Amino acid sequence: MHRRAFIASGLTALLAADAARAVSPRGPAFDPVVVRTRADVMPGELHVLPSAYMLYWTMPGGTAMRYRCGVGRPGLYESGEFFVGAKKEWPSWTPTPEMIERDPAAYKQYEDGMPGGVDNPLGARALYLFEPGRGDTFLRIHGTNAPNTIGSAVSNGCARIINDEIVDLYERVPLKARVVLHPKTI
Template sequence: MINRRRFLTTAAASAALAPVASFAQEATQTSEVPEYLLPRIVRISEEFTPGEIHVLPSEFSLYWTMPDQKAIRYAVGIGRPGLYEAGEFYVGAKKEWPSWRPTDDMIRRQPEQYEQFADGMPGGVNNPLGARALYLFAPGRGDTFLRIHGTNRPSTIGTAVSNGCARLVNSHMVHLYNQVPLQTRVVLYSAA
């Protein structure tokens, strides 16, 4: 079983936090996110397999694990209390500029906000799933309707605002998307 505390301790203790160069320049030019939210390469425990995604809601971070005990840490927005779902998943689908339809539960909870989109919304800059989306599946369950996706609302990064998904700024999501193959293991840790 994965030890969340060990993952956090190792990543947080990394003294050499280095921003990923391409993002540092891009985000500064576009004022997309403050510097402290830029993706950074961090050291992690050797027990973590390269090529996995780990989401730590307590620190609003997503880690893409790499060889040599390194990971890229991305700042994320997460699901609101009661809507965030911890567990182990896998990437069952990937989509560029995905279309979106609120789930039936979302429409029931907030019809005034979501009913107008009951027939769906085509992909594009105003779509809530942003530029790219990773669709999370679970064995025996299929599509969980949980996503790791982009957003054009950088102010939501570092907050618990979504209907259960993890969101990154679009440029960061494109970078992550390009690295993540189908069937990638995804661990969403408990919010506690």
């Protein structure tokens, strides 16, 4: 097994065990909370566990901040390793050509973009995911103006958390931070 895949699968198992203890898709059980990790988990990384709808910001001392998230719909979620290449407050949003092609009734009206604000689907903040050699992947970890979508797979590939939580996460995560979007396991 490739070393990175082995490390990622071990971290997935570690963090998934925490996510399995949560019993309700809504409410205080999913408020951001500090959880324990193995001491050897590298601090300063984001990990999304799509099957558990959890996002972790790893911190020193074997801890992580856990956030409940929403993820991409089947066929649109892209696992892999990325880095935060840009950060924006109240970002503007433009649907990709693929989004417009998939659902022109929903997205064609925004092909020239939508300014940032409370009605914008990227919410209050966005972390832009990049890959070396590829640049911007058009994947984001962002806020949402639809908090009822947290804990579900409804997006066009991005991970989302509620606006208050993305403001908190945005302050914690520096540019160039490593991001792992783990494969779906269910």
